[in-house]
Structures are given as structure tokens and as C-alpha cells.
Amino acid sequence: MVDLDMGSYAAFVWPAWVVTVGVLVAVVARCLTQALRWKRELDRLEGDNQ
Amino acid sequence: MFGLANPDRFMRVTRPLVGPLWVIAAVLLAVGTVWAFRVPEDALQGDTVRILFIHVPAASLGLAVYASLGLSCLFYLIFRHSLADAAARAAVLPGAAFTGLALITGALWGQPMWGTWWVWDARLTSMLVLFLLYIAYAVLRGAFDDEGRGARAASVLGLVGLINLPIVKFSVDWWNTLHQPASLLRAGGTSLDPAYLWPLLTMMAAYLALFLAVWLTAIRTEVVRRRVLALKSRRAREGAHG
Numbered sequence: 001m002v003d004l005d006m007g008s009y010a011a012f013v014w015p016a017w018v019v020t021v022g023v024l025v026a027v028v029a030r031c032l033t034q035a036l037r038w039k040r041e042l043d044r045l046e047g048d049n050q
Numbered sequence: 051m052f053g054l055a056n057p058d059r060f061m062r063v064t065r066p067l068v069g070p071l072w073v074i075a076a077v078l079l080a081v082g083t084v085w086a087f088r089v090p091e092d093a094l095q096g097d098t099v100r101i102l103f104i105h106v107p108a109a110s111l112g113l114a115v116y117a118s119l120g121l122s123c124l125f126y127l128i129f130r131h132s133l134a135d136a137a138a139r140a141a142v143l144p145g146a147a148f149t150g151l152a153l154i155t156g157a158l159w160g161q162p163m164w165g166t167w168w169v170w171d172a173r174l175t176s177m178l179v180l181f182l183l184y185i186a187y188a189v190l191r192g193a194f195d196d197e198g199r200g201a202r203a204a205s206v207l208g209l210v211g212l213i214n215l216p217i218v219k220f221s222v223d224w225w226n227t228l229h230q231p232a233s234l235l236r237a238g239g240t241s242l243d244p245a246y247l248w249p250l251l252t253m254m255a256a257y258l259a260l261f262l263a264v265w266l267t268a269i270r271t272e273v274v275r276r277r278v279l280a281l282k283s284r285r286a287r288e289g290a291h292g
Binding site for chain 1: 096098105108150151158159260267282
């Protein structure tokens with residue numbers, strides 16, 4: 001069973017997990033948006049060439 | 051391996067790997083997270099043991115990613131190959147993120163267990179130096195108008211920074227530190243209870259898969275970015291010649 005009651009340590013455990021999730025989501029989001037941005041730019045330039 | 055140095059071949063070979071890596075990372079992260087909240091409280095650490103499952107993988111990956119960055123810098127300085135430079139550049143963001151997370155989660159574990167957020171002991175200080183090395187690499191790269199000069203200067207720094215890795219790893223053995231000695235990778239085997247060991251290994255595998263997914267995607271993006279810049283440059287030259 002999942003235990004979500006962190007008792008007196010809640011003020012330390014939850015911020016650690018929230019910060020971790022936030023930072024990892026930000027890294028993934030930046031990685032994917034940059035990939036999409038440059039792919040679109042390449043497609044546009046190659047489309048103009050044809 | 052050297053065949054992959056060709057950007058076209060690299061793009062072709064890595065294309066079928068990227069999607070599955072993202073899926074593996076997502077599944078392992080989900081399983082590891084649920085598992086981390088199913089283990090029993092530790093007798094000494096109580097529920098703060100759940101910070102272990104995000105702190106240890108972040109610290110390990112912070113080191114491993116810097117090793118990748120440093121080796122990429124070495125290859126770039128020797129062979130001057132753009133893909134090695136792209137690999138180094140792509141490692142900076144995930145590496146700095148993992149190292150920063152190791153510092154933050156470590157502080158959030160340290161306050162209830164040690165009674166302090168921070169001490170200037172050898173392990174914590176060398177991890178802070180590692181974080182600053184990532185930042186310095188990124189700053190140095192961006193400090194030059196000429197990308198090639200920036201890449202060369204940052205690669206020298208990245209290579210020199212490799213010296214810090216054994217200092218981080220062995221700091222707990224070489225000096226008297228508040229940080230506990232290695233409990234996972236140590237002579238004589240792990241000292242961790244299997245109840246904590248397996249979810250921890252799952253989270254480490256998840257972080258590794260996530261890094262590989264981010265790294266490969268970012269290297270591929272860098273290859274695309276350079277193609278875009280090359281195309282724009284060629285057009286500008288053609289335009290200038292009428």
C-alpha cells in the first residue's frame with residue numbers, strides 16, 4: 001500500500017519531491033520544445049528551397 | 051563507434067532509439083515513484099528515507115553526465131568533430147539539473163537528519179564545485195561571438211573539470227565528512243537493505259534512461275540547429291552575390 005503520510009517529515013519530503021518533479025519536467029519540456037522549434041525551422045527552409 | 055561521428059549516420063542510427071528511451075524512462079519513473087512510497091519507514095531516518103530515492107540517482111547522474119561531457123570535450127579537442135561538441139553542449143542542462151537537484155534534496159534531507167541544511171564538508175563542497183563547473187561551461191560557451199572559439203574554450207574547461215569527479219567520489223574516504231560513506235558502490239557489497247535497494251536501483255535506471263532520452267534528443271536538435279544555420283548562411287552568401 002502506498003504511504004503518503006510523511007508525519008513530522010512532510011515539510012522536507014514533499015518539497016524534495018515537488019522540486020525534483022518540477023525541475024525534471026522543465027528539462028524535458030525545454031528539450032522537446034527546442035527539438036520541435038529547430039525541426040520546424042529546418043522544414044521551413046528546406047520547403048523554401050524546393 | 052567512430053562511424054557515428056558522421057552526423058547523417060548518427061541521425062539515422064539514433065532515430066529509432068529516442069522514442070523507446072522516452073517510454074522506458076516514463077515507465078521506470080512511474081514504477082520507482084510508487085515503489086518509493088510503498089517501502090516501510092526506516093528505523094533511524096523515518097520517512098526522510100523517501101528522499102534517498104531521488105537524491106542518490108540525481109547525485110550519481112550529476113557525476114556520470116559530467117564524465118560524458120568531459121569525454122566529449124576531450125574528443126572535440128583531439129578530433130575537432132562537431133558531433134563531440136554537440137554531445138558536450140547537450141549534456142550541460144541535464145547535468146546541471148541533476149547536480150542542482152542532488153544539492154537541494156540533500157539539504158532537505160540534511161536539515162532533519164543532521165540538524166543543518168549545509169556544511170562545508172568535502173562531499174558537499176565538491177558537489178557544489180561540480181554544479182558551478184556546469185554553469186561555467188555554459189557561460190563560457192556563450193561568451194564568444196564565434197561559436198568555434200566558445201566551443202574550444204569551454205571544452206578546455208570541461209576537460210579540466212574532470213579532475214573534480216574522483217574528488218567528489220572519494221571525498222568521503224579521503225576526508226572526515228559529515229556526509230556518510232558510500233553505501234551502494236563500495237568494497238564488500240552494498241550495505242542497503244533489499245527493501246530500499248531495489249526501488250533505488252529502479253530510480254537510478256529511470257534517471258539514466260531519462261538522461262539518455264534528453265541527451266540524444268538534444269544532440270539531434272543540435273545537428274538540426276547547425277543545418278539551419280548553415281542553410282541560412284549559404285542563402286545569405288547567395289543573396290550577397292546577387
